[in-house]
Amino acid sequence: MTEHPLVEQARALLTLDRDEEAGELLARRLAEDPDDVRAWVQLAYVHQGLGRDxxxxxxTAAALALAPDDYEALIVRAYALRRSTRREEAEATARAAIGLAPELWNGYAALSEALTAWQERWPEAFDAASTAVRFGPEAVNAHRALWKASLLVGRNDVRAQAVREVLRLDPQNAWALAELADRAEYDATRAPLIGAGAKLTASADAAATALVADPSSERFRKQIDAAVFRMLRGTRWIALVCLVLAALAARVFPTGDDATSLPAPLGTRVWALTLMALAWAFGAWRRYRRLRAGVRLSMWSLVRRVGWARLVVVQSAWITTTAVVIALSPWSDRLIPQILFWVALVPTLLTIRLERAAAR
Structure with a gap:
């Protein structure tokens, strides 16, 4: 059936997320002809986009009164019934759509959504969503239905595959990119200290990619800030390693019967400086230079905006500078390097403890 031009224009506006304008056109059309089924269905889509269940x-009731077997109206209605907690009606409506067109994926996706209302029927919801993907392998919403059902039944492998399939079909899909960002953030927050850097980098990159798809998202901006702040915090551990290396090389603390003499050999101190440079090269520069440009800009922006981030940078620089001074100087007495060591170490450890207490 040929659609009226106003309905065609409204459908085009809906694809651009201009729901209010589409609704105005459809209201004009229905004022002219209240029996236009397609206008009623498109108006249902308008209300769906605006959250008006x-x-x-x-x-959809008006559309189905005119055409009881309208497949599209049944699908839209099934989702609205589910959101309105009318779960038995939602299931019946979805099954009616499947009965009209058992070869189309939409009905199975709607049925899966309806069945998620009962925890004991989550396996059925998973089966229905799997059927939707089988009939609609190129449909983004079929994979989204499978993602939700797999989440409920604990099939994390299927859940991850569903996200990958959505990105294969639509590489800039905001929902899929957001899911990747959330997963990366989850992995980063639970990563052990050793190896956490790669997880944090992945979390920041994933959030930056999602932010490109949804520039207005404050959540992803905060996720990037959280990841880069944890990266900055990691630099203090590199600095503390340098401090310990310097103290050992310069013989800041006596060992045994204090058989060693001061100053420490130049070669030992130079070797310590080399190890310190390697620690920074592999621990910081190698990691941060691989960050995408947007994440690096976010890092410097965070340092400018947040005083605690500036404190972390200052502490890392102060500890490293102290370590270099301790390692380079030919100390003939241990008092001054010991004072420098403790002045660098104690405030930093206290700050780290405060941060962890605040996080808890």
Whole structure:
């Protein structure tokens, strides 16, 4: 059936997320012809996009009163019924759609959504979503239905595969990119100290990619800030390693019967400086230079905006500078290097403890 031009224009506006304008055109069309089924269905989509479930049910009821076997109206209505917690009606409506067109994926996805209302029927929801993907392997929403059902039944492998399939079909899909960012953040927050850097980098990169797809998202901005702040905090551990290396090389603390003499050999101190340079090269520069440009800019922006981030940078620089001074100087007495060591170490450890207490 040929759609009226106003309905065609409204459908085009809906694809651009201009729901209000589409609704105005459809209201004009229905004022002209209240029996236009396609106008009622498109109006249901408008209300769905605006989160008006009761209006969706009213529009689909009008469409189904005119055409009881309208497949599209049944699908939209099934989702609205599920959101309105009318779960038995949602299931019945989805099954009616499947009965009309058992070869189409939409009905199975709607049925899966309806069945998620009962915890004991989550396996059925998973089966229905799997069927939707089988009939619609190129449909983004079929994979999204499978993602949700696999989450409920604990099939993390299927859940991850569903996200990959959505990105294969739509590489800039905001929902899939957000899911990747959330997963990367989860992995980063639970990563052990050793190896956490790669997880934090992945979390920041994933959030930056999601932010490109959804520039207005404050959540992803905060996720990037959280990841880069944890990266900055990691630099203090590199600095503390340098401090310990310097103290050992310069013989800051006596060992045994204090058989060693001061100053420490130049070669030992130079070797300590080399190890310190390697620690920074592999621990910081090698990691941070691989960050995408947007994440690096976020890091410097965070340092400018947040005083605690500036404190972390200052502490890392102060500890490293102290370590270099301790290693380079030919100390003939241990008092001054010991004072430098403790002045660098103690405030930093106290700051780290405060941060952890605040995080808890």
């Amino acid at each position: 009761e209006e969706v049910l009213t529009a």
